[in-house]
């Protein structure tokens with residue numbers, strides 16, 4: 001899993017990572033030069049080599065410049081890392097958006113993935129990346145310098161270095177499981193809270209808020225406990241690493257100090273080693289602090305990788321240009337069962353929705369009419385069989401081609417927190433007159449006149465809420481504006497009065513000319529304009545007799 005993530009980041013951000021590596025190397029060499037210069041300065045002061053300040057001025061100036069360059073290198077590294085992390089999170093969100101299955105993921109789970117989960121990846125890049133680059137460049141540079149200056153200290157560095165990673169490995173095993181548990185609890189809490197907010201009115205009506213409150217409290221406590229467990233482990237790992245690195249520095253200090261007393265080591269070399277020892281162990285120290293955050297990031301990555309690593313959706317493949325329009329839709333031996341359910345919901349041997357015609361689907365509630373419409377729209381792939389547009393299998397068409405051919409209006413169209421114009425045009429640049437015309441055809445001109453800011457009136461979110469019927473007609477206006485050769489409508493007139501239904505029917509009859517129109521409806525008035533009526537029967541459950 002980590003390997004795939006690393007591969008993805010390395011291939012996407014090769015140039016930034018190379019720049020980062022170069023800066024880290026420069027930073028390490030500057031650090032070494034500063035320590036060397038500083039130890040030389042102190043040694044000369046100690047040996048009274050400088051008689052006055054001007055004699056020491058060039059060395060001090062060189063030191064100052066080196067420190068400034070170090071700061072500059074750090075600043076640049078930080079900039080690259082922050083940009084890289086922001087860009088990677090943006091990429092993840094875009095891919096999540098591209099690959100979200102339209103029907104099978106709950107909005108709560110999705111919003112958690114798009115916000116909290118993606119943000120947790122930041123720890124990995126903004127915290128773990130600097131430590132990794134320091135371990136890869138600074139540690140070997142200092143080790144090589146120590147080897148040149150004093151092989152015994154280099155040996156001490158080399159012997160104490162692997163203790164910390166080994167310890168982290170042990171702690172990591174425990175942290176991984178705890179982090180996973182914490183994540184699971186957070187998802188439960190999120191879903192519970194989302195559910196409670198949606199059903200608040202119902203709970204109040206049935207005086208059940210108290211029970212809900214208790215459920216939510218139990219979920220929150222569960223999450224708090226697992227979070228505390230993770231924090232305890234994080235504290236233990238940081239403490240263990242601090243202890244080990246401090247002891248290691250102390251061993252190096254005692255060894256150099258004793259040999260200095262014995263005159264086995266020059267003063268300048270001893271000072272240089274003492275200056276370098278904390279720098280050598282610094283990445284390991286930081287490793288302890290970021291280790292827990294990195295595990296959290298990896299747990300988050302587990303949830304995201306299926307979306308992020310999925311192949312990119314192909315651009316329009318020209319299928320929509322080759323088809324004779326509007327296409328007829330043919331079904332061949334279709335079977336569909338929702339993932340996680342026991343029984344097949346839909347089974348159709350042969351069915352055709354003819355071109356230039358209105359087909360109406362009817363059938364008892366729950367028999368799978370809306371599911372069939374989603375199969376026709378290509379939003380759900382059948383488990384078995386083929387959906388063909390003329391002779392082209394829908395499954396082999398690029399999503400972009402499908403979108404150019406098919407408009408789908410669900411039972412409850414979503415209202416975006418945006419203007420009426422944007423809600424109808426779905427954020428496309430469309431002349432206002434065409435939007436007004438679509439609203440007129442969908443019998444929403446009355447609403448348009450009532451709205452204070454006309455097409456610019458904000459809807460959804462904190463804007464104006466629409467009635468169920470208005471929402472339905474807004475979905476219809478979208479489809480009329482999109483003007484696709486295949487238009488699929490799920491109960492477009494449900495809940496409307498007769499007069500309104502007649503207006504919609506007139507608009508649909510005119511619209512159906514030169515299109516393949518498929519409508520789910522129980523209404524006799526809609527069935528009266530149908531060229532073909534398809535009665536969908538519930539698919540027999542296992543053990544029952546097939547019709």
Ligand SMILES: Nc1ncnc2c1ncn2[C@@H]1O[C@H](COP(=O)(O)OP(=O)(O)OP(=O)(O)O)[C@@H](O)[C@H]1O
Pocket residue numbers: 103104338339341345364365366367368369370371372
């Ligand atoms: N995402 C899903 N996962 C599992 N089961 C689902 C899912 N969506 C729908 N179902 C189930 O599939 C069955 C058919 O649903 P569908 O909405 O297609 O029926 P319908 O015939 O359109 O019903 P209605 O006329 O009441 O709108 C229902 O029992 C429903 O619970």
